[in-house]
Amino acid sequence: MRSDCEEIPEGFTKEQADRAETLEAAALSQKPAPDGQPRLLVAPNCQVYWPAPYEVCGAIRDKYNELGGPNSFLLLPNSNELTNPDGAGKRTVFMNGPIYWSASAGAHPVVNSFLNRWGIHQYEAGWLEYPTTDEIVLPDGGRRQEFQQGAIYVAFQNAIGSAIQNGPLRDKYNSVGGLTPGSSFLGYLTEDHKRTLPDGLGQMARFQNGVISWHPTYGAWPITGSILNSWEFSGYETGSLGYPSSDQYDENGQPAQVFQHHVVTVERDYAQPNPSDGTAARNNGQIEFYSGDEYRHNVTRGEFGARRAADGMDTRLLTLDWSLSEAYILTKAAYGLNTKKDCVAYSFAPGTGRFLFKDNSERHKNLSITYRYHLAPTGHDDNKDYQMMMGCSFENKTRQKAGNGTLAYGITIAEYYMTYIFRIR
Template structure:
């Protein structure tokens, strides 16, 4: 494989430079024209992705490499952002396709089109008082075929930042040779439909040139060309590299830029030779993110989740949920091969989609996902999901069918607090002899709490023992309607305490862990939690589980419980 010409990787122009000003003006026009929603827009409007990505939805251990489950549907139109090509990408070319003959181009399906009319060339007048004119981006008027000190275009016109006088002079002399060959009819060395963009010496040809010009050429986010047109390893596709990324072309997909996080993720998956294939669109602006469609899957990006491909049956199922604006949000993982090599999964902001050839693709989310995850996902006794979540047998409950005749049912984690939305918290005033709350919310069960022996305040009641750990007793009864579902099945309940501000488990000594097993459904679960800090908000959460046979074909794994949000104040400082 022949080595391709190496690119000149140049930084973006500094603020205030002529090229930068023209780029900003071009982008402003592009942004006004693009509008909102799923419209195309200049890539430089896309924010730089955050390096801080939230933890993805739970996924099984040891996922494999990414592949597509089935052929995905096509996506809509697009636009782009920015990166420089790596040397490894340049070196994988079959060969540079610099200036092939027209007949050779036809045989190899090189993307050629009729070039547009050339822009007016630059003036050759010397600048006043030795000052250079701003960079114009126009073809050179009367270019010099040989180096003439003090008479080159670079002596009278500013260069874009990162480009040297040596490079500019070399490009000008090449312009002169090409113009001479065109005038004398020596077309054999000149590729049809090609164009030079001074101060770069590299021609941009055919459909790639048309795409480049449509984006704004050297005044676009791509800036100037850094390589000749290169033949891809498959021997059919072509690409040209620019300062901020390449444009790829194939006969089936056309020419599209792939830059920035999309370029990086595509490279991770093997470029056009991987399962993603060639790009089918430019980048497309979404609500809160972007996408780029490829022949094998689509890469989605948002600043919170990063760039991840979604394809095949998983992509089809995601579409049914409303894409990134639906119940799942943006993808948080690539498509992962699961243990055993058969199944696939993608994690999303609010759930997962699992697929296997025997079960299809299904969404798992919420507390049913928590239960399934604790058991071991598809490697557990439940296996893969065989349907979506549906309404359960009681109001507000949900269930989902899995392999191995199991159904996971969620009868609700009942929230007790001092407002109907469950966003507040109980407030206990330390310094009183006792403070008791009893609450029942729409047949969610009964919770009783009691703050006892509250204190380290002598004025409270000297007859009571001093308690500096601010204990709280609690007792919970499962709702009668859920008890009727459980029947004679044994119930296991576990409780933990968390800091409300962070969601982290409270392991402050002595810590708190409650575990009570094999109890009847009507049992009064109770305990004392100690070690509270005055003024700190807590969450006390208990989860109760059971297993029962609904029929010879269905075994239910059910769960219910409660969540109490509370705070204990000093009696003299209570709100």
């Protein structure tokens, strides 16, 4: 026997290796095995791969051989061909994963992160159903695998995968480069597609650089950047904006987007690192706050101020105020100073896109022109960079975005950005 003169690969016993050799011989002769052994006949269209005593058959065998058989990433078989719970599909398990077959989708291996995510969704019995492709290596090194009702994406080899369902939301993703996420402004999925939102109507998928939201009436649209921040802060689709109903577009050099209840436009202003009053230290464009330091900056919409608490208090307390000019408000508010105004402030670590803290006071609506915030952020660390954004919105005249028939109240998000760092003296 081969096992007497060849080393048996790890994971198999001499008994299994000898049985595999007997099966191979029976497959070649299609006659009963030698005397003293069980009478074995290998099924037609099946093959045995020593030292694994299992039959690999039909289309699964053909796929396995196409991939390189025992020399492929799958290594040796660990089972005979199995019938799936649906009574129609087949699978064979190998040392590094299975190959699944169905009459409509063919035979394809599903391994590693793809197998894990597919299993979370109940394999072929779940909403993804059977695989229709092998793993597809993408230009940037990421991967995706197609299934009958969707796809699984992996941003890099062996990363955690995320699944997306076929349909209008995925069609929108594909239209902006979703088949090769490295070339899409949205990037890769970061969590599974939410196929049902709390209202029972909409869907949402989150990506590295934004989201796509879909509603059967308003369609599927990406939301990114500052407009996404505003939508998130307002409560997503359940908030004052509702669902998106257009792509982002350019309005006078700034991003704008139509939502179910409002048109959102964005205006930005950035703190300069060298104000003339000399308060607070400056370093590489950052504003450095030591305890007790104050910083004031004139912006096109008014005056911004920030002060770090003095020694003896919680030195992570940052007090912010933003005095908006009456002229600016009048240009944005169609109905004068009594028009509803809604100002918020939040901070996040640059590059993460995630909030570290938000305004912990009540939302500032229908107040005077000066808005003051007292923020006690949890998780601020000395000598670590942060970015803060303050924004105010104003209801404007009802208007119609050409082409989609959506009536909406215009909202301008007047934003102010500042990159800052807390220092220990």
